[in-house]
Amino acid sequence: MSQTTTLTQPVISVAMREQILGLDRKKQVGIFGGTFNPVHNGHLIMAEQVGTQLGLEKVFFMPDNKPPHRDPKRAIEAKDRVEMLKRAIAGNPLFALELIEIRRGGVSYSYETMLALKKLHPDTDYYFIIGADMVNYLPKWSRIDELVKLVTFVGVKRPGYTPSSQYPVLWVDAPGIDISSTDIRHRVQTGQSLRYLVPDPVIDYIQQEGLYFD
Incomplete structure (x- = not known):
């Protein structure tokens, strides 16, 4: 009498299956920290370029509570900076807010945050x-x-700055948009137009709340 051999399929767990298929990779997320006083189109362009070029799942705008290297008197209330960010990123599914530094309060240090x-x-x-x-x-x-062990730094190239550092930095090209929050505040104080420099909903909020006029 001949014997038949039954071959059984090995049991593969969900975790093993995901590992085989490469589904267990970590999420790839961008963090864009700053005072955003106020947020402007240059910020949005930088975030969009980094997010799309690196294939990130999200880019989180992370407003600080009190920056460690700047005069806190120049920054308006966090609630106003957060509201302007909400208005600026609305409609872009790549963008989101991370308010961990606002909730924690005090001086915002990136190492502690990350x-x-x-x-x-x-x-x-x-x-x-x-x-x-x-x-x-x-x-x-x-x-x-x-800090460099916790994150990958991404430097956005800019004319006049050499793309090099003693620390590991991943460099990304982006259109050279020369806009600064300092210039935006000056334009508000001197009655100049912000159109095409700042998202329209942010302009509306600045005028509605009377921000940066004094």
Whole structure:
């Protein structure tokens, strides 16, 4: 009598199946921190270019509560900066808000923030977006040697700035849009037009609340 051999299929768990298919990769998310006083179209262009070029799932705009390197007297209330951000990013599914620094209060240090976010979201890789002008200041950032282990810095190239750093930085090209929040505030104070420099809903909010007029 001949014997028949029954071949059984190995049991593959959902986790193993996802690993085989490459579905267990971490989320790729951008963090764009700043005072956003106010947010302008240059910020939006930078975030869009980084997000699309790197294929990120989201780019979170993260307003600080009190910046460590600037005069806090120049920044308006956080609630106004957050409201302008909400209006600026509405309608773009790539963009979202991260308010961890506002909720925590006090001076906003990126190392503390990213350490907290990594603990909250261990399944996420963070790409920290900064302008080329800020790359030169990285040596002065609090606990920078530890911070670079938590995030991948993304530098947005800008005319007049050499794309190099002693720290690992992933460089991205973007259209050279020379807009600054300082210039926007000056334009408000001197009665100049903000059209095409700031999203229309943000302009409406600035005028409605009488921001930056004094």
